[in-house]
Amino acid sequence: MQLTPLHQTQENMKTSQLVFLLLPTLCFFVSWGATSPFDVDDSEDFISCLQSKTNNLTSISQLIFTPLNSSFESIWEARVNNLRFIKPSTPRPSVIVTPIDETQIQTALLCTKKHGYQIRIRSGGHDFEGVSSSDVVPFVMLDLVNMKSIDVDVGNKTAWVQAGALLGELYYSISQKTNTLYFPAGVCPTVGVGGYIGGGGHGNLVRKYGTAADNVLDVQFMDVSGNILDRKSMGEDLFWVLRDGGSSSFGIVLAWKLRLVPVPEIVSSP
Ligand SMILES: Cc1cc2nc3c(=O)[nH]c(=O)nc-3n(C[C@H](O)[C@H](O)[C@H](O)COP(=O)(O)OP(=O)(O)OC[C@H]3O[C@@H](n4cnc5c(N)ncnc54)[C@H](O)[C@@H]3O)c2cc1C
Missing domain, CATH: 3.30.465.10 (Uridine Diphospho-n-acetylenolpyruvylglucosamine Reductase; domain 3)
Structure with a gap:
């Protein structure tokens, strides 16, 4: 049987203690990346901005999706063509807006600017780098899925x-x-x-x-x-x-x- 020198055992203990301490932090970052880089409160401000600039509240509400909506994930995934990006660690948009006319696009654009977010425009979603579907900073996705006349x-x-x-x-x-x-x-x-x-x-x-x-x-x-x-x-x-x-x-x-x-x-x- 080979004995492990004491200083090595202490090193191993230090390493395992470090891993133990870091684990919750790592888990936090992984789960943060798996959902959305936005704070829910931030996206609520953005949504209030959209709603304040429209006459038809019901209509605009049906075109906005946040991670709290059950259909959010399926709408986001629907046009992600490179399946490499459909993984929990890919940053999702905080809000997906699916406008039906130019006025709604204009409103989404102005609210995005007002709240300091990036915007990602998606038509067919075939960008193989995922540029239309993801970003490393908080972003709003403008999904043109309803604008196809x-x-x-x-x-x-x-x-x-x-x-x-x-x-x-x-x-x-x-x-x-x-x-x-x-x-x-x-x-x-x-x-x-x-x-x-x-x-x-x-x-x-x-x-x-x-x-x-x-x-x-x-x-x-x-x-x-x-x-x-x-x-x-x-x-x-x-x-x-x-x-x-x-x-x-x-x-x-x-x-x-x-x-x-x-x-x-x-x-x-x-
Ligand atoms: C399976 C496959 C086959 C392909 N075949 C061909 C081919 O035969 N010939 C060819 O030339 N290319 C081909 N491509 C490349 C394709 O044309 C590009 O990837 C193109 O950018 C995809 O457009 P999209 O609207 O589907 O993608 P998206 O991912 O929606 O958009 C791609 C880029 O354009 C931007 N964008 C989208 N809509 C708008 C808009 N309305 N206003 C401003 N910016 C916008 C996005 O932000 C993103 O940067 C192919 C790609 C794939 C995956």
Whole structure:
């Protein structure tokens, strides 16, 4: 049998005492990270701010989710595409807001600024770094899941699409109106129009028609002060950078106006 020297035993005891003392602290930080970086009181102030700026209290209340709501976790997870982020240690938003119109987005933006929070904008949730779903500082998530209307104008070969729509929903809406027009975008139907075009957007028809960004004709965009701008009022420089430069660095894209391109009615491949 090998005897352990006394000084080593004392060292081991010191280590185990230290671990014992640190354990509650570690547990506190792990559970803190598992929920939300916000204090409930802070988020209540934020929610009061939202409610104070709306005429329809019932409507806005149904569009706000905090960790105290039973549906909070499922709404947050629904569009987190990289499953690596669905773990207890990933910081959640304090509040998820799912606006149904521009006024509610404006209100959420102004209250977020007033209470000093970061904002994360989520369209399709396909950001593989989790940028749209998580942050290391307290944040509000603006989930555009309810802003996905699509208006296809076959005569003018254009479509207005709200940022929360998914590529598959856009393709489906076009196909409901015509078999000879298409928007040249990517193959994955669950990618969001908001983030996809903000990053340029390449797809199968890129050699013939360019990127998705090349086929954007106009935009409805909210700047950090809550002003709604279009291509004319924002000027060509901002319009250029919104389509590839990561639009969330500049504000919130509400909708894109797209050029639809001609395609054969029947396509065959070997
Ligand atoms: C499975 C898969 C397939 C893909 N296929 C392709 C492909 O074929 N071609 C291609 O080019 N790319 C492809 N991508 C990359 C994809 O286009 C980008 O990840 C894109 O940013 C996803 O957009 P989203 O709206 O789904 O993601 P989100 O996670 O919602 O957003 C991505 C980024 O854009 C910001 N953002 C989202 N909406 C807005 C808005 N309304 N206003 C301002 N900022 C906003 C977010 O804050 C975030 O920074 C693919 C990704 C995945 C995961």
